Amino acid sequence: MNNSQISFIGAGNMATSLIHGLLAKDVPANNIHATDIDTAKLAQLSSDTGIQTGSLADVAAAADVVVLAVKPQVMESACESLKPLLKSGSVVISIAAGVTLASLARWLGDNQALVRCMPNTPSLVGCGATALVANAECSEQQKALSGQILEAVGIACWLQQENDIDTVTALSGSGPAYYFLMMEAMEAAAIKMGLDADISRQLAIQTAQGAGKLAASSDVPPAELRRRVTSPGGTTEQALLSFDRDNFTEIVEAAMKAAQQRAAELAGND
Numbered sequence: 001m002n003n004s005q006i007s008f009i010g011a012g013n014m015a016t017s018l019i020h021g022l023l024a025k026d027v028p029a030n031n032i033h034a035t036d037i038d039t040a041k042l043a044q045l046s047s048d049t050g051i052q053t054g055s056l057a058d059v060a061a062a063a064d065v066v067v068l069a070v071k072p073q074v075m076e077s078a079c080e081s082l083k084p085l086l087k088s089g090s091v092v093i094s095i096a097a098g099v100t101l102a103s104l105a106r107w108l109g110d111n112q113a114l115v116r117c118m119p120n121t122p123s124l125v126g127c128g129a130t131a132l133v134a135n136a137e138c139s140e141q142q143k144a145l146s147g148q149i150l151e152a153v154g155i156a157c158w159l160q161q162e163n164d165i166d167t168v169t170a171l172s173g174s175g176p177a178y179y180f181l182m183m184e185a186m187e188a189a190a191i192k193m194g195l196d197a198d199i200s201r202q203l204a205i206q207t208a209q210g211a212g213k214l215a216a217s218s219d220v221p222p223a224e225l226r227r228r229v230t231s232p233g234g235t236t237e238q239a240l241l242s243f244d245r246d247n248f249t250e251i252v253e254a255a256m257k258a259a260q261q262r263a264a265e266l267a268g269n270d
C-alpha cells in the first residue's frame with residue numbers, strides 16, 4: 001500500500017477522516033492526493049496535512065487508487081469528468097451511500113475495476129468500520145490493496161452480496177451518529193438533573209468510550225456485559241425497564257430501517 005498513489009475526489013468529512021487516518025498509519029503524505037471544487041477547503045486540508053492537492057486531472061493522472069468521496073447526488077457528473085483521466089490499471093473505490101456498482105460501471109466503463117465500500121468517520125482515529133464489495137473486473141491484487149487502505153484506519157469486512165451494503169450503511173455508516181445522539185441525550189439529562197455541564201459531557205463521552213472498548217476487548221457479547229452492570233434490584237435495572245417500556249429496541253430498528261430505505265432510494269435515483 002505504501003508504494004501506491006491514492007487520490008481522493010471530494011475532500012469533505014469522510015475523505016478527511018480517511019486521509020487523517022492513513023497519515024496516522026504512516027502512509028506518506030506524498031502518496032495521498034485530493035481534489036475538491038471547494039478550493040478553500042482544499043487549501044486548508046493541504047496546510048493541515050501536507051498531502052498533494054490539485055485539479056481533477058492532476059490527481060487522477062497520479063492515481064493507482066481513486067477514492068470517490070462526493071455526495072451520491074453528484075457522483076454521476078464526477079464520474080463523467082473522471083472517466084477520460086483514469087490511469088490504466090487503476091482501481092476506483094466509491095464510498096457513496098446508495099450508489100451501485102452497476103451505476104459506477106455505466107458511468108466509468110464496463111472494464112473499470114471497481115470497489116464499493118461503506119466506511120465511517122471514526123476512521124479518523126483508527127477505529128473505522130468498513131464493509132466492501134468488488135466487481136468482477138477487480139483483480140485479487142486490487143482487492144487486496146483496497147482492503148489494506150480501509151484496514152489501515154480500522155476493521156474492513158468483505159461482503160458476499162452488494163445489497164447488504166445498505167444494511168451496513170444503516171448499521172456502521174450512519175451508526176456513529178446514533179452513539180453521538182445517545183451522548184448528547186445523556187449529557188442533557190444529567191444537566192437537567194443539576195450536574196455541572198462540563199462534568200456531564202466528560203462523563204457521558206468517557207462512558208461511551210469505556211463501554212465501546214470493553215465490548216471490543218471482551219470475549220462475551222454486549223448482552224452479558226449489560227447484565228454485569230445490572231444489579232438485581234439496583235439502579236440500572238430501573239433505567240433498562242424504562243427503556244423497555246418506551247420500546248427502545250423497536251425505536252432502534254425503525255431508525256435503521258429508515259436509513260436502509262434511504263440508501264435504497266439513493267440507488268433508485270442513479
Ligand SMILES: NC(=O)C1=CN([C@@H]2O[C@H](COP(=O)(O)OP(=O)(O)OC[C@H]3O[C@@H](n4cnc5c(N)ncnc54)[C@H](O)[C@@H]3O)[C@@H](O)[C@H]2O)C=CC1
Pocket residue numbers: 009010011012013014015035036037038041069070071072074077078095096097118119120121173174
Ligand atoms: N460522512 C459520513 O459519515 C459518511 C459519508 N459517506 C459517503 O461519503 C460521501 C461524502 O460524504 P461527506 O464527506 O459526508 O460529504 P461532504 O459534503 O463533507 O464532502 C463532499 C465533498 O465533495 C465536494 N465535491 C462536490 N462535487 C465535487 C466534484 N465534482 N469534484 C470534487 N469535489 C466535489 C464538496 O465540495 C465536498 O467537499 C457521500 O457519498 C456519503 O454517502 C460514507 C460513509 C460515512
Ligand SMILES: O=C(O)[C@@H]1CCC=N1
Pocket residue numbers: 097169173174
Ligand atoms: O448520512 C449519509 O448519507 C452518510 C452515509 C453514511 C453516513 N453518512
